[in-house]
Amino acid sequence: MLLYELSLSLxxxxxxxxxxxxxxxxxLTRLNMGFGGVWSMVSLDKNRIGSGDFELVYAxxxxxxxxxxxxxxxxxxxxxxRAEPLSHPAQQGPMHGLIHDDDTQSGAYAGxxxxxxGILVLYSARGIGVDAGALGRLRAxxxxxxxxxxxxxxxxxVVLDAIEREAIIEAIPDxxxxxxxxxxxxxxxxxxxxxxHDLRGKxxxxxxxxxxxxxxxxxxxxxAGSGRAQVDAWLATLPGDTxxxxxxxxxxxxxxxxxxxxxxxxxxxxxxxxxxRLRISEERLxxxxxxxxxxxxxxxxxxxxxxxxxxxxxxxxxxxGKTPVTLEAWSKLVHPDDLKDxxxxxxxxxxxxxxxxxxxxxxxxxxGQWCWAMLRGKVVERDEQGKALRLVxxxxxITDRKTAELERERLYRELHQAQKxxxxxxxxxxxxxxxxxxxxxxxxxxELARNRLSAGSTEALPGYVDQxxxxxxxxxxxxxxxLAFSRVQGGEANEPTAIVELVEESLxxxxxxxxxxxxxxxxxxRDLPKVAIDPVQVQxxxxxxxxxxxxxxxxxxxxxxxxxxxxxxxxxxxxCHRNVTGEWVELAVRDNGRGIAAEHLPKIFDxxxxxxxxxxxAGMGLAVIHGVVCRAGxxxxxxxxxxxxxxxxxxxxAAAPVAYEISEPAPGVWRVSEDTALGRGQHVxxxxxxxxxxxxxxxxLNLAGFRVTTRSDSQEALxxxxxxxxxxxxxxxxxxxxxxxxLELIQAARRQRPDLPVVLCTGYSEVVNEAKAHSLGIxxxxxxxxxxxxxxxxxxxxxx
Numbered sequence: 001m002l003l004y005e006l007s008l009s010l011x012x013x014x015x016x017x018x019x020x021x022x023x024x025x026x027x028l029t030r031l032n033m034g035f036g037g038v039w040s041m042v043s044l045d046k047n048r049i050g051s052g053d054f055e056l057v058y059a060x061x062x063x064x065x066x067x068x069x070x071x072x073x074x075x076x077x078x079x080x081x082r083a084e085p086l087s088h089p090a091q092q093g094p095m096h097g098l099i100h101d102d103d104t105q106s107g108a109y110a111g112x113x114x115x116x117x118g119i120l121v122l123y124s125a126r127g128i129g130v131d132a133g134a135l136g137r138l139r140a141x142x143x144x145x146x147x148x149x150x151x152x153x154x155x156x157x158v159v160l161d162a163i164e165r166e167a168i169i170e171a172i173p174d175x176x177x178x179x180x181x182x183x184x185x186x187x188x189x190x191x192x193x194x195x196x197h198d199l200r201g202k203x204x205x206x207x208x209x210x211x212x213x214x215x216x217x218x219x220x221x222x223x224a225g226s227g228r229a230q231v232d233a234w235l236a237t238l239p240g241d242t243x244x245x246x247x248x249x250x251x252x253x254x255x256x257x258x259x260x261x262x263x264x265x266x267x268x269x270x271x272x273x274x275x276x277r278l279r280i281s282e283e284r285l286x287x288x289x290x291x292x293x294x295x296x297x298x299x300x301x302x303x304x305x306x307x308x309x310x311x312x313x314x315x316x317x318x319x320x321g322k323t324p325v326t327l328e329a330w331s332k333l334v335h336p337d338d339l340k341d342x343x344x345x346x347x348x349x350x351x352x353x354x355x356x357x358x359x360x361x362x363x364x365x366x367x368g369q370w371c372w373a374m375l376r377g378k379v380v381e382r383d384e385q386g387k388a389l390r391l392v393x394x395x396x397x398i399t400d401r402k403t404a405e406l407e408r409e410r411l412y413r414e415l416h417q418a419q420k421x422x423x424x425x426x427x428x429x430x431x432x433x434x435x436x437x438x439x440x441x442x443x444x445x446x447e448l449a450r451n452r453l454s455a456g457s458t459e460a461l462p463g464y465v466d467q468x469x470x471x472x473x474x475x476x477x478x479x480x481x482x483l484a485f486s487r488v489q490g491g492e493a494n495e496p497t498a499i500v501e502l503v504e505e506s507l508x509x510x511x512x513x514x515x516x517x518x519x520x521x522x523x524x525x526r527d528l529p530k531v532a533i534d535p536v537q538v539q540x541x542x543x544x545x546x547x548x549x550x551x552x553x554x555x556x557x558x559x560x561x562x563x564x565x566x567x568x569x570x571x572x573x574x575x576c577h578r579n580v581t582g583e584w585v586e587l588a589v590r591d592n593g594r595g596i597a598a599e600h601l602p603k604i605f606d607x608x609x610x611x612x613x614x615x616x617x618a619g620m621g622l623a624v625i626h627g628v629v630c631r632a633g634x635x636x637x638x639x640x641x642x643x644x645x646x647x648x649x650x651x652x653x654a655a656a657p658v659a660y661e662i663s664e665p666a667p668g669v670w671r672v673s674e675d676t677a678l679g680r681g682q683h684v685x686x687x688x689x690x691x692x693x694x695x696x697x698x699x700x701l702n703l704a705g706f707r708v709t710t711r712s713d714s715q716e717a718l719x720x721x722x723x724x725x726x727x728x729x730x731x732x733x734x735x736x737x738x739x740x741x742x743l744e745l746i747q748a749a750r751r752q753r754p755d756l757p758v759v760l761c762t763g764y765s766e767v768v769n770e771a772k773a774h775s776l777g778i779x780x781x782x783x784x785x786x787x788x789x790x791x792x793x794x795x796x797x798x799x800x
Contacts, residue, residue: 016152020058023145028060033124034107035064035099040118040153041080054119057149064099076111079119085112085135085142090123099123110135114146174266175244178259179204183220186258204263209234216246223248223261232268243269297377299327299391306330308395315373315397317366335362335370342375349378350388357393360402372402442471476785496530496655497538499585500563506539507561510546517556518549525564529654531585533632538587541625545589545648548622552593552646560590566651573635575605575626580635584651592645601638625650678796679705682729686710687717687745688761689737693784697732697761697791704792714740718748725752729799735762743768746778757798761786 013019024036037059054070054077070077075094079086087110088095095109098121107125114120120142169176169189177188185199199206204220205213212233219229229248234241244265251261295312299305304327310320316333324330334342338361348354357377362370377393449464507520514520542561549559564586571580596604605626625648629636633653640646684706688694694710701708709728711717714737721728731749735742746758760773763784773781780794 014152014155016149016156017058019145019149019152021060024058024060027122031122031124033122035121035123036060037065037098037121038114038118038149039070039076039121040114040149057118066097066099076119076121079111080113080116085110085139087111087135095121095123112139112142115143115150117150118146120145174264176262176264177204178262179248180258181260183217207235207265209236219246219248223250227252232272233265235265241269242267243272295395297393297395299377301327301389301391304328312395315365315371315395316363317369322366333364335364338362346391357391360398371397372399374398439471439475442468442475445471472785497533497535498528499531499538499587499652500524500526500528502535502538503542503561503563503587506542510539510543514546514550514559515555518553518559519557520559520561523560523562523564528563528565528585531632531652532655533628533634533652537628537632541628541650542587542589544622544625549589549591549593549646552595553591554593557592560588562586562588562590566649568651571635571637573630574601574638575636576630578635580637580651583654584634585654587650587652588647590645590647595642595644595646596638596640597642601640604638605636678792679707679799681705681707682799683707683709683727684730684732684795685717685721685728687714687731687733687737687742688712689714689734693734700788700791701795703788704796706792706795714738714742714745718745721749722752725749725756728756730757730759730795732759732761732795735760735768741767743776750777759794759798 013022020038024038027033028036038057039054040057041054054074056065056068059065076098078094086094087108090096090107090109095111098109107123110122110124112120112122172189173191175189175191178186180186183204184201185204186201188199205216208216215231216233219231222229227250229246231246232243233246234243245268246263246265248261248263251259295315296309297312298307300307305325306323306327306329307325308323313320313323316323324333331339338359342359342361345354345357345359349357355378357375359375361373361375363373365371374396375393376396377391379388379390380392381390382388445464445467449461449468452458452460452464503524504522507522511520546559549557553559565583566586567583568580572578573580605622626636629650629652635651637649637651638646639649679701684701686694686697686701686708687710688697689712691712694712698708698710709720711720714733717733718740721731731746733742733745737745740748742760742762746760750756750758757779759780759782760768760778761782761784762768768776768781770781770783779798782790782794
């Protein structure tokens with residue numbers, strides 16, 4: 001009867017807990033037991049399933065349960081591996097400790113394996129209530145219970161899975177659906193705010209606008225062949241325009257419940273609009289870069305990688321995708337002379353001192369050539385601490401422009417020098433006149449001195465010598481000015497120049513080039529600010545204006561030179577045609593010659609344009625003036641009327657004021673004599689290929705108290721020095737000498753004596769000047785002619 005009742009309890013429910021309740025209640029009632037429970041290796045809560053875990057499914061009474069999950073080390077776990085039930089006294093055995101037993105320590109547990117996936121546990125305070133044979137007879141019905149319980153739990157999982165799947169499907173914001181082989185809807189979720197009631201059996205195309213239905217139908221056709229399809233389509237069931245991305249997948253194992261394929265529809269309206277805007281933006285950027293002939297580069301500072309556009313690669317003659325990809329490799333493409341400036345510009349931007357990176361640099365091309373590029377860029381991404389993460393910028397090929405600039409600079413220097421030589425030709429007559437006067441004075445007083453000596457009369461000799469020295473000094477100054485005027489422009493930064501003093505000095509040199517029939521008058525405003533321009537270029541520009549004025553007046557007329565401050569509210573430069581405003585230092589030259597015809601005024605600054613007859617000018621003078629003034633940031637204004645004369649006004653910008661100037665005190669005037677000797681017998685080696693100068697310098701230094709050895713051959717002088725390198729306290733040498741120059745002699749001597757003081761004394765050299773001499777470690781640089789006092793003072797100062 002008990003077995004029958006137990007069998008009846010197994011077929012009434014598929015709920016695992018209900019099934020356990022009915023089965024255990026029959027056992028407890030009929031067998032007069034105090035507790036029954038089922039522990040299963042699998043749980044209704046699938047999230048708690050773990051390897052070897054036993055979870056309580058049902059127990060009665062539940063309040064007596066000591067543990068809901070059997071620990072891994074519990075002895076009862078071995079029951080699942082047995083084929084027969086077990087029974088043990090309550091005080092011992094593998095089932096002890098499952099329930100509270102506060103009333104008595106008597107009784108017994110019984111455990112039945114449930115097909116290996118669970119355990120049925122029974123407890124009786126009076127003993128199990130049945131003998132071993134009865135437990136064995138329960139085994140068959142317990143096996144049926146195990147089968148029923150396993151089926152019930154499997155059914156619960158299926159139900160839970162279905163509920164979870166439905167919840168997941170409904171939680172997805174995309175439209176999900178199923179269709180049959182005819183493309184008709186079989187199921188769908190509620191998504192995209194669509195009203196999808198009464199759509200079962202209707203074609204999928206009915207969801208979309210008429211313009212998109214053909215594309216959807218074509219996708220359904222592709223689905224039959226390839227098993228997958230995708231298309232963008234416009235929905236027809238929503239107000240406004242909604243674009244969805246439709247994805248279809250055919251079921252691999254054939255139709256299931258009339259579902260042949262499943263699909264999804266995702267709202268991509270905003271995405272496609274953003275993609276279109278991005279595509280248009282990229283097209284515009286590419287067109288702009290192509291129109292500007294620019295390339296694009298993108299540097300990831302974290303990964304230290306560089307991406308460049310195809311145009312960047314083409315500038316460096318690389319194939320697309322073949323350019324270096326690391327920042328270190330790109331750094332090696334920068335010319336070593338430009339790398340420091342480029343890094344400085346980038347650092348200024350990264351530190352916030354500059355808004356962008358701007359640099360002109362040379363880059364090494366794939367075929368080993370150098371090309372010029374303009375790099376512009378800025379930081380587009382930073383981390384939370386403000387550290388730069390990405391740099392993006394453009395690259396412009398400026399090789400042609402830089403080549404043209406260098407060529408223009410070279411041509412300008414050639415033009416400048418050629419015009420200078422032309423100007424020197426105009427000075428030849430006046431210079432020759434001055435030199436003849438100087439030589440006449442020197443030779444005349446020297447002849448008088450010789451005659452006096454022959455006659456035994458020496459009273460007038462000091463006066464004659466003073467006149468000779470004065471004439472020689474004039475000749476020295478004239479040569480110095482001519483050398484300064486004829487030197488090649490070095491392109492160095494212009495120093496502030498006092499314009500009035502410079503013009504007055506220039507007039508003293510240039511006046512011999514003008515006939516005495518030209519009357520020169522000056523009007524200079526004093527205390528003018530200094531101007532930033534090369535003094536030699538000012539002299540050359542002034543000479544050009546004076547020569548042009550002389551020719552315009554046919555060698556006779558009035559010439560006025562003035563300089564003052566001038567402020568202009570408006571005007572136009574006659575050379576560069578830019579607006580002229582602001583305050584300037586003006587240098588003006590005005591003549592009363594024949595003037596310039598109106599049709600010639602726009603051309604007078606063009607190179608090689610001249611209104612003079614052939615042979616009287618190359619037409620480069622005003623072109624050079626234009627270059628000189630405009631390169632200094634100034635302008636040229638011209639006013640002229642035929643028959644009334646012309647006025648040229650050079651407008652020069654004032655130089656920035658200097659905070660302070662340090663001037664050395666003027667040296668005292670003294671004469672070298674045996675009584676005031678500066679030397680103490682130190683041995684000086686003097687080298688010059690001019691024997692007369694050797695005698696002069698040797699005598700001057702001997703009188704000053706030094707011991708002197710002279711050599712007129714530089715190689716012989718070197719041999720003399722190397723024989724006794726410690727014998728000589730100082731070396732004085734000329735620069736321009738045959739076989740071995742002064743610099744070469746100094747270098748050879750200092751290889752033997754690095755501490756040797758040296759003086760370079762030269763009349764003129766294109767190789768070395770005072771600044772370069774100091775940079776080469778030469779202690780002093782003297783320009784010939786040098787006075788005895790200056791020579792002795794320099795040697796004494798070096799040998800202190």
